[in-house]
Amino acid sequence: MGVFTPLMLERARQLIELYPEKRSALIPLCHLAQEQAGYLTEELMDEIGSLVGVSSAEVLGTASFYDMLHTEPVGRYLIGICTNIACLLQGADALLTHAEQTLGIPIGGTSSDSMFTLEELECVAHCDHAPCAQVNYRFFGPLDPGNFDELVQQLRSNELSEVIPPHGTLIRVKRNVGLKVSFEDVLEERKLSDSEIANRKAISEAAKEKSE
Amino acid sequence: MTANVTSAPLIVTSRIERERSHLIDDYLTTGGYVALRKALLEMHPEEVLNEVMTSNLLGRGGAGFEVGRKWSMLKQAPVRYLVVNGDESEPSTFKDHMLIERDPHQLIEGTLIAAYAVGAARAFIYIRGEFALGLERVQNAINEAYEYGAIGRNIFGSNFSIDLVLHPGAGAYICGEETALIESLEGKRGYPRIKPPYFPAVIGLYGAPTIVNNVESMSNLPWIINNGGAAFAALGVGRSTGTRIFALAGHVNQPGNFEVEMAKISFRDLVERSEYGGGVRFGRSVKAFIPGGVSAPWFGPESLDLPLSQDDVAKAGSMLGSGSIVIMDDHTCMVRAAWRITKFFNRESCGQCTPCREGSGWIEKIMRRIETGAGRESDLDLLLDACDNIAPGLSWPPQQTTICVLGPSIPSSVVAGIKMFRDEFLTHIKEGGCPYE
Numbered sequence: 009m010g011v012f013t014p015l016m017l018e019r020a021r022q023l024i025e026l027y028p029e030k031r032s033a034l035i036p037l038c039h040l041a042q043e044q045a046g047y048l049t050e051e052l053m054d055e056i057g058s059l060v061g062v063s064s065a066e067v068l069g070t071a072s073f074y075d076m077l078h079t080e081p082v083g084r085y086l087i088g089i090c091t092n093i094a095c096l097l098q099g100a101d102a103l104l105t106h107a108e109q110t111l112g113i114p115i116g117g118t119s120s121d122s123m124f125t126l127e128e129l130e131c132v133a134h135c136d137h138a139p140c141a142q143v144n145y146r147f148f149g150p151l152d153p154g155n156f157d158e159l160v161q162q163l164r165s166n167e168l169s170e171v172i173p174p175h176g177t178l179i180r181v182k183r184n185v186g187l188k189v190s191f192e193d194v195l196e197e198r199k200l201s202d203s204e205i206a207n208r209k210a211i212s213e214a215a216k217e218k219s220e
Numbered sequence: 221m222t223a224n225v226t227s228a229p230l231i232v233t234s235r236i237e238r239e240r241s242h243l244i245d246d247y248l249t250t251g252g253y254v255a256l257r258k259a260l261l262e263m264h265p266e267e268v269l270n271e272v273m274t275s276n277l278l279g280r281g282g283a284g285f286e287v288g289r290k291w292s293m294l295k296q297a298p299v300r301y302l303v304v305n306g307d308e309s310e311p312s313t314f315k316d317h318m319l320i321e322r323d324p325h326q327l328i329e330g331t332l333i334a335a336y337a338v339g340a341a342r343a344f345i346y347i348r349g350e351f352a353l354g355l356e357r358v359q360n361a362i363n364e365a366y367e368y369g370a371i372g373r374n375i376f377g378s379n380f381s382i383d384l385v386l387h388p389g390a391g392a393y394i395c396g397e398e399t400a401l402i403e404s405l406e407g408k409r410g411y412p413r414i415k416p417p418y419f420p421a422v423i424g425l426y427g428a429p430t431i432v433n434n435v436e437s438m439s440n441l442p443w444i445i446n447n448g449g450a451a452f453a454a455l456g457v458g459r460s461t462g463t464r465i466f467a468l469a470g471h472v473n474q475p476g477n478f479e480v481e482m483a484k485i486s487f488r489d490l491v492e493r494s495e496y497g498g499g500v501r502f503g504r505s506v507k508a509f510i511p512g513g514v515s516a517p518w519f520g521p522e523s524l525d526l527p528l529s530q531d532d533v534a535k536a537g538s539m540l541g542s543g544s545i546v547i548m549d550d551h552t553c554m555v556r557a558a559w560r561i562t563k564f565f566n567r568e569s570c571g572q573c574t575p576c577r578e579g580s581g582w583i584e585k586i587m588r589r590i591e592t593g594a595g596r597e598s599d600l601d602l603l604l605d606a607c608d609n610i611a612p613g614l615s616w617p618p619q620q621t622t623i624c625v626l627g628p629s630i631p632s633s634v635v636a637g638i639k640m641f642r643d644e645f646l647t648h649i650k651e652g653g654c655p656y657e
C-alpha cells in the first residue's frame with residue numbers, strides 16, 4: 009500500500025480545498041489514511057505532510073496528540089469500551105474485564121488473528137446507554153457480558169459488515185459540492201456603510217458597559 | 221424525550237422523535253429554514269444580533285456566557301470566522317450528540333443565522349471524530365442544504381453568501397476548549413492558547429476574529445428568530461432564560477436528555493418525575509450527584525431542591541456547566557467515582573502547565589492507592605495539598621494558575637469527595653481496600 013490510491017488522493021485534494029490554509033486538512037487526511045490502511049503508515053504520513061505542506065515529523069507530532077490516530081497496526085475491528093463516570097456506575101469495569109478475557113487481549117492489545125483491538129475509552133457521549141462501547145466508532149449499548157459476547161460473535165461471522173464499515177470515521181462522509189464563495193466575494197458583499205459601522209459600535213459599547 | 225411539565229414549548233428537541241428528522245424534506249415540513257429566510261430577507265444583521273441579545277441566550281457549552289454579548293465583542297476585521305463547537309467530550313454530557321444526529325438541519329440553520337449576524341466569511345462545524353454517524357448526517361445535511369439554496373451564493377436570493385465546512389476531530393477532550401479547538405482546526409495539537417486575548421473574538425482562527433459557539437446554542441437560534449428574543453426571554457427565571465437540555469445519567473430508571481424550562485423545576489423533579497428520570501434505580505436514595513459535568517463540584521441529597529438555574533447552582537458552590545447531571549445512589553463507592561474522574565483529567569491534560577500535568581498525575585496515583593488498599597491516613601491532606609497547588613484556596617469558582625480551566629477543574633470531585641465522605645475515604649484506608657467490592 010504505502011501511498012494514497014488515486015481515489016483517496018482525489019478525496020484528499022477536495023478536503024484541502026475547503027480550508028484557507030492547507031494544514032487544516034491534516035487531521036481529516038489522517039482519517040483518510042486510516043480508512044485506506046487501518047493506521048498511519050510512515051509512507052502515508054510522509055505523503056500527508058507533502059500534501060498539506062509540513063514535515064512528516066510534524067504530521068507524527070500532531071497525530072500522536074489524538075487518541076483516534078494510530079501509528080501501529082490495529083485489528084479489523086477496533087472495540088472501545090467506555091469506563092468513564094456514567095458507564096462506571098453501570099458496571100463498565102466488569103464489562104471491560106470480561107472483554108479482555110473473551111478476546112484474550114489486554115487493553116491496547118490486538119488479537120493474533122488481527123481481528124480485534126481493544127481500547128478503554130473516555131466518555132463518548134452515549135451515557136444514556138451505559139455501559140456502552142464503540143466498534144470502529146459505531147455505538148453499542150447498554151452492554152452486559154451476554155450481549156457483548158453476541159456482538160463479538162456477530163463481528164466474527166461478518167454479520168455486521170453493513171452496520172460497521174471498515175476503518176475511517178469519514179468513510180461515509182462525502183461532501184458533494186466544492187466551495188461556492190470566494191473571500192473576494194465576501195469582502196465585496198460585506199462592505200459596511202458608515203452608519204452601519206456606527207450602529208455596530210454602539211451595540212458593542214452598550215454590551216461592554218453592561219459587563220462592567 | 222417528553223413534553224415539559226411547565227407549559228413551555230420544546231425549542232430545540234421538537235423533532236427528536238421523528239424517524240426521518242435528519243433529512244431535509246422532513247425538516248422542511250416542520251418549519252425548517254423559515255427562520256433563515258426571515259433573517260436574510262427581512263432583517264439586518266444588527267437586528268438579528270438585537271433579537272439574540274434580547275433573548276439573553278446563555279451559551280450552552282459550559283461557561284454560560286451571553287451569546288449576543290459575545291457576538292457584539294467581535295472585532296470588525298475584513299475576514300471573520302464562525303466555528304461551532306461540537307466536540308462534546310465532558311464526561312456524562314450527551315445532548316449535542318443527539319442534536320447532531322437527530323436534527324442536523326436545525327444546527328445548520330442556526331449556524332447560518334449566526335454567520336449572518338456576525339458577518340462571517342466562512343463557517344466551520346467541528347464535530348468530535350468519534351461521532352461517525354453524526355459526521356455522516358451533518359455532511360449529508362450540508363449537501364442537501366447547498367442543493368436547496370440555503371448555503372452558497374446569494375442564499376434565498378439575498379445578498380448574503382457563505383460556505384459551511386464540516387471538520388472532524390480525532391479524539392482529545394481538550395479540543396473542546398475554544399482556543400484548543402481553533403488550534404486543532406488549524407491542523408495542530410490541541411494546545412489551549414495563552415490568554416489574553418481572552419476571546420477568540422479578537423484573535424482566533426488563522427489569527428482572524430472568530431466566534432466559537434456550542435451546538436445547542438446554535439440550535440436555539442431558528443426558534444428565537446421565528447418567535448422573537450422577547451418570547452425566549454419570557455421563559456425561565458431571571459438570567460436563566462429559555463429552555464435547556466439536561467442530560468441525566470447514572471443511577472436513574474430512565475436516563476436521557478430532557479428539555480425543560482430553565483429554573484422552573486428542581487434537580488429532584490428531574491430525577492423523580494415519571495416524565496423525566498423516573499426515580500432512582502431499585503428504589504434507592506441519592507447519595508450524591510454531579511450537577512454539571514465532571515468539572516463541577518458534587519452536591520449531596522440536601523441540594524436536590526435547588527432549581528435548575530445557572531445562578532442558583534453557582535451560589536450553592538457548583539455549576540450547571542455542560543448541562544449534564546449524574547446521579548449516584550447509596551450503593552456507590554465515592555472513592556472509586558472520584559478516582560475515575562481524576563484518571564480522566566490525567567489522561568486528557570494537554571501537558572502545557574506544570575500544576576495540571578503533574579498535579580493530575582499525583583492525585584490520580586494517590587486516589588488509586590486509596591481505592592486499591594494501599595492508602596495512608598496522611599493521604600487525605602496530601603490530596604488536598606495537591607489540589608491546592610492547582611487551584612489555590614480551593615474556592616469556587618476556582619482560582620486559576622493554568623492556561624485553561626481544565627486544570628482548576630481537577631480538584632472539584634476530589635475535594636467534594638473528601639469533604640462530604642471523609643469517613644468513607646478513611647474506611648478504605650483502615651480496611652485496606654474498597655468496602656463495596
Ligand SMILES: Cc1cc2nc3c(=O)[nH]c(=O)nc-3n(C[C@H](O)[C@H](O)[C@H](O)COP(=O)(O)O)c2cc1C
Pocket residue numbers: 278279280281282283284285287305306307308309310393394395396397398399432433434435437438624625626
Ligand atoms: C476543558 C474544556 C472543555 C470544553 N469542552 C467543550 C465542549 O466539548 N463543547 C463546548 O461547546 N464547549 C466546551 N468548552 C467551552 C468552550 O471553551 C467555549 O466556552 C464554548 O464552546 C463556547 O460556546 P457557548 O458560548 O455557545 O457556550 C470546554 C471548555 C474547557 C475549558
Ligand code: SF4
Pocket residue numbers: 394411412568569570571572573574576577622623624625626627628
Ligand atoms: S490547564 Fe491543563 S489542559 Fe489546560 S492548558 Fe494547562 S496543561 Fe493543558
Ligand code: FES
Pocket residue numbers: 090091092093094095096130131132133134135138140311312313
Ligand atoms: S460515561 Fe460512558 S459514554 Fe459517557
